[in-house]
Amino acid sequence: QVRLVESGGGLVQSGGSLRLSCAASIVGFRFYTIDWYRQAPDKARELVATITADGITNYADSVKGRFTISRDNAKNTAFLQMMSLKPEDTAVYYCNAQLLPNDYWGQGTQVTVSS
Secondary structure: OOOOOEEOOOEEEOOEEEEEEEEEEOOOOOHOOOEEEEEEOOOEEEEEEEEEOOEEOOOOOOOOOOOEEHHHHHHOOOOOOOOOOHHOOOOOEEEEEEOOEEEEHHHHHOEEEEE
């Protein structure tokens, strides 16, 4: 059974840092594109960062220069390093693994940034 499990969320003060992890039980994890999304209350889910199987990364403008996405294929794990956090980064963060037609989601981890 495929599972994605996010961890590392929590409460942090503005300007602080967190590192999210996404542990995946996926055969062939290294071939998957990994995305981090977030969803704040009463807002649509937003794509935050992407890393392809080749290690190419892309970021939303709102997090560029502050967040870094990475992956460790040997450990079937992806990461989102978040620095200089702002209150507007408060959201549930979700990991997504995609290799069409497969598309898997984690349950999310809450990140709360206090001002």
